[in-house]
Amino acid sequence: MLRISQYLREIATAEREGVYPSPRRAQSGGETRPVVIWNLTRRCNLTCKHCYALSADHHYPGELSHEEICTVMDDLRAYGVPVLILSGGEPLLHPQLFEIASRAQGMGFYTALSSNGTMIDAAMADRIAAQHFDYVGVSIDGSRDTHDRFRRKVGAYDESMAGIRLLHERGVKTGLRYTFTDLNGQDFPFLLQLMKDEGVDKFYFSHLNYAGRGNIHRGRDAHFEATRQALDLLFETAWADAEAGSSRDYVTGNNDADAAYLLAWVGRRWPQWQAPLRARLVAWGGNASGVGVANIDSQGEVHPDTMWGHHQLGNVRERPFSAIWSDRSDPLMDGLKMHPRPVKGRCAECQHLALCGGNTRVRAHQLTGDYWAEDPGCYLDDNEIGLSQEAASRLARVALTPFSGKRRVIEVLSA
Ligand code: SF4
Numbered sequence: 001m002l003r004i005s006q007y008l009r010e011i012a013t014a015e016r017e018g019v020y021p022s023p024r025r026a027q028s029g030g031e032t033r034p035v036v037i038w039n040l041t042r043r044c045n046l047t048c049k050h051c052y053a054l055s056a057d058h059h060y061p062g063e064l065s066h067e068e069i070c071t072v073m074d075d076l077r078a079y080g081v082p083v084l085i086l087s088g089g090e091p092l093l094h095p096q097l098f099e100i101a102s103r104a105q106g107m108g109f110y111t112a113l114s115s116n117g118t119m120i121d122a123a124m125a126d127r128i129a130a131q132h133f134d135y136v137g138v139s140i141d142g143s144r145d146t147h148d149r150f151r152r153k154v155g156a157y158d159e160s161m162a163g164i165r166l167l168h169e170r171g172v173k174t175g176l177r178y179t180f181t182d183l184n185g186q187d188f189p190f191l192l193q194l195m196k197d198e199g200v201d202k203f204y205f206s207h208l209n210y211a212g213r214g215n216i217h218r219g220r221d222a223h224f225e226a227t228r229q230a231l232d233l234l235f236e237t238a239w240a241d242a243e244a245g246s247s248r249d250y251v252t253g254n255n256d257a258d259a260a261y262l263l264a265w266v267g268r269r270w271p272q273w274q275a276p277l278r279a280r281l282v283a284w285g286g287n288a289s290g291v292g293v294a295n296i297d298s299q300g301e302v303h304p305d306t307m308w309g310h311h312q313l314g315n316v317r318e319r320p321f322s323a324i325w326s327d328r329s330d331p332l333m334d335g336l337k338m339h340p341r342p343v344k345g346r347c348a349e350c351q352h353l354a355l356c357g358g359n360t361r362v363r364a365h366q367l368t369g370d371y372w373a374e375d376p377g378c379y380l381d382d383n384e385i386g387l388s389q390e391a392a393s394r395l396a397r398v399a400l401t402p403f404s405g406k407r408r409v410i411e412v413l414s415a
Contacts (some may be wrong), residue, residue, distance in 0.1 A: 001204075002258050003149075003274055004234065004250045007280060008242040011266060011273050020276035023283070034294035034325065035083040036076060037114075037306050039096065040296045045090040048139075048151050055089045063298040064316070066096045070103065072296065072316045077107045079322035081294075087114040087306070089298065092124065101131050104189065105122070110134050114177070118156055120163025129170035137204060137326060138164050139177045140194070142187035150184060161198070168199050175202030175249075185226050192237050207255035207377060210366040211307040214299055224379035235265050254307070256286040256359045257378045260352035264384065277356065286357025290336030294325060304336055307362040332371050336361070345374035346395045351386030367398055376400050 014020040041063055044055035059379040064072070076084070084104050091097050092115055104111045113128065117138035120128065128136060138160055141150040148156040167174045178184075178191055195203050204308075207227070238250040252258045259281045267274040290304035302324045303309055313333055314324035328334040335342050343358035350356070359375035367376050376398040378385075387395070 001184045002124065002252045002262070002284075004238045004252060004258075004262065005242060005248070006240050007239070007262065007266075007277060008235070010280070011270060011277065012239075012242040014273050014276070015270065020273055023280060031326075032292055033080040034288075034292055035085065036081050036294045036296060037085045037087055037319075039089060039295065039297045040064075040091050040094040040100065041089040043093050044116070045118060046090070046151050046153055047092065048116070048141075064300050066099070067125070068300065068317065069096075069100055072300070072321060073100075073103060073107060073109075075316075075320040075322050077109070077326060079320075079325070081109070081321075083110040083112070085112045085114055086306070090116055090119065092119045098127065098131055101133065106133070112137065115139075116151070116156070117160030117163035118151075118153070120160075120166055124206055125166035125170055125172075129172050133172065135173050135175065135202070136167055137175045137177045137202075138167075139179075140164075140191060141179060142184040143190050146184045146187050152365065153244075164198060164200065172309050173201050175204055176200050177206065179206045179208055179349065180227065180230055181208050182223060182226065185230060188230050188232065189372060192233070203234075203248070203250045204229070205250070205252045207253070207256040207258075209307045209360055209377075210363045211309055222373060227255075227379045228261070231261055232265070235262065255357045255377055255379075257352070257375070257380050259284070259286060260384065261354045262356070263352075264265055281355035284355070285339075286355055287341075287359055287361070288357070289361065290333050294321075296321065304333060307360065308332075335371060342372050343374070344370070344372045346382070346385060346387060346391075346397070347374045347378070349385075349387060349391050349395070350380075352380075358368060364398070367401065374398055 010021050024073050042060040043057065045057050047056050086101060088094070091113060094100070101111055101113070111133055112135040113133045114137045136154050140157070140160055141147045144157040147160070148154050151157075164174055164176075174178075176191060178188070180188065192203065194200075216326055233361055234250055234252070241248050241250075250414065263274060263278055263281060266277050275319060288305075289308065293305045295303040295306045295308065296316060297303065297309065302313045302321060304313065304317060311332060314327070316324070320350055328337060341358045343353070347353060347358045359378055361375070363369050363377045364373040364375050367373075374397070382392040
């Protein structure tokens with residue numbers, strides 16, 4: 001996740017004080033422990049078009065029991081995992097969600113909730129507020145009609161927005177989670193305004209990643225120019241807030257080329273701050289799959305992140321998460337933990353590799369079958385990534401082809 005507001009606040013401070021602020025010192029020594037996104041259940045009351053978990057509203061057999069979840073939590077805590085993001089499916093459908101959250105908080109985890117928001121009525125909002133989650137993210141994909149089309153349920157927008165308002169009234173820190181595609185890009189300005197009007201604390205701009213239904217619908221990914229225009233607007237909005245001292249946060253995810261795009265945006269305005277910002281972005285390091293972020297699915301399978309649902313590293317029923325996570329015998333995991341990663345094509349020759357990390361390997365794999373091919377979702381041109389003319393003519397770009405899986409699957413999903 002790229003913390004746009006954090007970096008732009010630093011630029012605002014630098015502009016005010018004439019010196020770039022020193023970064024907060026990271027903890028030294030030891031390996032980074034990942035933020036764990038935990039899909040407690042795959043069940044969901046919605047069947048959204050871009051759902052990476054391919055969730056639906058029925059029981060999925062073989063999900064971890066409460067006792068098994070507690071055992072995993074003990075291991076995560078002992079291993080030093082700092083953050084649990086409780087997700088799904090729809091986590092509010094998990095019968096023991098609040099017991100799990102209480103236990104996590106009692107153990108000292110930063111505990112967040114990721115919900116579609118449609119089940120948050122006044123009673124549920126009271127319960128969530130009483131639970132004191134550190135953060136609750138609710139997915140909103142556009143204005144009413146767009147959102148309902150995405151979420152495949154008429155009324156979903158009104159239900160989710162009502163949930164956000166109820167949480168806001170109770171002082172719960174909330175965020176809008178938005179996935180940008182060519183089907184809902186036109187609604188992005190509306191959502192930025194909605195965030196302000198509703199007093200939402202955080203805006204998470206996610207690019208489309210090619211996992212689950214997001215892969216089936218990858219032919220509707222945003223075009224590069226539309227992505228660039230959306231990011232320009234996001235940066236302008238975040239900058240205005242940073243200058244005004246607002247605490248609203250803007251972050252992006254699922255396309256780490258955003259770091260290079262932000263660096264160029266800052267460089268055009270404040271060339272004097274480009275070098276310190278670059279140092280900050282290199283320290284951040286780009287894509288965190290398999291290193292700074294991990295995923296456990298509802299059946300206990302561990303994945304390098306939520307978008308790698310089709311790649312299992314091991315099951316917590318058979319081995320502790322800590323053992324699975326530190327095991328580099330899996331070739332994907334080994335490569336993800338390398339520094340730099342063994343990427344190929346234009347990513348290997350890109351001047352921004354140190355701050356992008358080679359972006360998401362999921363898109364590369366879904367389109368080429370090679371974990372380490374270029375990320376076809378990179379919207380930067382050859383000049384921007386510093387390719388020589390010789391390299392540019394040698395390295396043909398991976399074509400962004402639509403999904404062509406089994407017809408049976410497509411029919412079910414577009415019903
Ligand atoms: S070419 Fe690859 S490494 Fe460079 S910015 Fe794009 S995705 Fe990142």
